[in-house]
Amino acid sequence: MRSINETMFHLNMQLRSCTILGVLNELFSLKKSDERLVTEMNKVYAIGYRLFTIGLLLDVYYNAMRYIAARSLDMSLRFFDFVSPIEIVILLLVGTVCTTIATKKGLTVPSRVAENSDSFPWKYYGVCSLLWGIGAGVAATLCAALADFQILGVHRILSSWNIGLGIALAIAITLCLLLCSYLTFKIAKRQEDKQLKHMENHSYDIPL
Numbered sequence: 001m002r003s004i005n006e007t008m009f010h011l012n013m014q015l016r017s018c019t020i021l022g023v024l025n026e027l028f029s030l031k032k033s034d035e036r037l038v039t040e041m042n043k044v045y046a047i048g049y050r051l052f053t054i055g056l057l058l059d060v061y062y063n064a065m066r067y068i069a070a071r072s073l074d075m076s077l078r079f080f081d082f083v084s085p086i087e088i089v090i091l092l093l094v095g096t097v098c099t100t101i102a103t104k105k106g107l108t109v110p111s112r113v114a115e116n117s118d119s120f121p122w123k124y125y126g127v128c129s130l131l132w133g134i135g136a137g138v139a140a141t142l143c144a145a146l147a148d149f150q151i152l153g154v155h156r157i158l159s160s161w162n163i164g165l166g167i168a169l170a171i172a173i174t175l176c177l178l179l180c181s182y183l184t185f186k187i188a189k190r191q192e193d194k195q196l197k198h199m200e201n202h203s204y205d206i207p208l
Helices: 004-018 020-028 035-071 085-104 111-116 122-151 160-201
Strands: none
Touching (some): 085 160, 122 160
16 A cells, blocks of 8 residues: 555646646656657747747837827827837847857758758848848838827828838848848858868778
8 A cells, every 4th residue: 555655745746747837847848859849849939939029029119109109299208108128128138149049050041041052042031031021011010000090090090101111111121131141141151161171170080
């Protein structure tokens, strides 16, 4: 027969596995040997990071548009009355850290692109940057229209200012993404060349 302490221990373990902490513990304690689970969880984390970043950017931009609309009515308002500085710091910190680590490890260049081209693929990154720029411009226009509708009323929805700002942001984001893609591609390729050279310098012939 089990002792009282053993019985209580097993009951405690069963309860822990049913709680949120137990579920989180199971998620974050995946064995490295199970490559499929690790790969799938990495995809989930990547999607979550993108959604988090895009959502935070839209929130900051929307609140900035609310500030611009409200300031036209009351000049005494301050920018940080609408936009949280903590959100801006988090965006800059997370973006800088993740981009730096990914670039150093050569993860900013898709494997299919890195394998098929030694020079920068302008067409591939140009199309990707343009699509992201158009999406960002549309989202920016909608956020500005919503902010104006909330503060100033329906007559300011889709004004020439909002449309012009959306177009300008689409062009600026497209060019910035293309430039950043070029720089990260070159850095990743340089890191890859260093690794290959390092492997060649430390290679040796197996004696017969």
